[in-house]
Amino acid sequence: MAALITSLFAGMVSLLIALVDAKQPYTKFGYVGLTGPAKWGSLSPDFYACSNGKHQSPINIVKKDAIRNPKFEPLAREYKLANATLVDNGFNVMLRMESDGGMLRVEGKNYTLKQMHWHSPSEHTINGIRFPAELHLVHLSDDGNFSVVAVLFQYGAPDPFLFQIKDRMKQLAKEVYMGDEAARVPVGMLKTKEMKKSTHKYFRYLGSLTTPPCTENVIWNVLGKVRELSKEQLAELRAPLNKECKNNSRPTQPLNGRHVELYESEEHVR
Secondary structure, eight states: OHHHHHHHHHHHHHHHHHHHHSOOSSOOOOSSGGGSGGGHHHHOGGGHHHHHOSSOSOOEEOGGGOEEOTTOOOOEEEEOOEEEEEEEOSSOEEEEESSOOEEEEETTEEEEEEEEEEESSOSSEETTEEOSEEEEEEEEETTSOEEEEEEEEEESSOOHHHHTTHHHHHHHHHSOOBTTBOEEEEEEEEOOGGGGOOOSEEEEEEEEOSSTTOOEEEEEEEESSOEEEOHHHHHHHHTTSOGGGSSOOOOOOOOTTOOOEEEEOHHHHO
């Protein structure tokens, strides 16, 4: 019986990762019209939470309403040189970790980096302001829970991390998307040094995945520092995507009584 339960749990975790990592082969969703965010919950029973969940993401973060939590610590992130694959899911461009990409530690629990992907424009807004792009670093714990680090981007200097996969991005845009089969381009060993920068400020709240199945109980960590990328880089991120997913941001969702908490280092406050 114990072995059966373990097997079932492993299967559920694998399914969740697949739903986050790859295009749904059985239910197509998009960002406009009959398959847009307002319709996600009716596209499949598996997407029930997209319409009926009470703790959904993304949200609008109002700075003055964020509650500073003195117990919070700087985000502990230990990312590694990892083998990765660039994937065109049709609804987003993703970097999937093929080897151990390192970990994020949240409230005493370790979450392993599984993949990262981009949305444009940003999904989270700050004081109602939407940014040109947002990066999600998706982590999974051994007990099947997700924690995501979100990085907001404004236009400016080229992002060093995207610069290192520039040629692979161009190659991905030339790949032909075959039905439900996502296009893939091997990246090889990926340097994640740019992702390890110290964090002086972040917002945390309990939410959901922002694409179907909109699974809840996800710990979100939205970094306070807005980074920069060039307009050319954003165009490269959009180039491989399906027409209805070029703008792939879900509208902000109601808080429904949730609180956004804040970490801010003493030096940053001063």
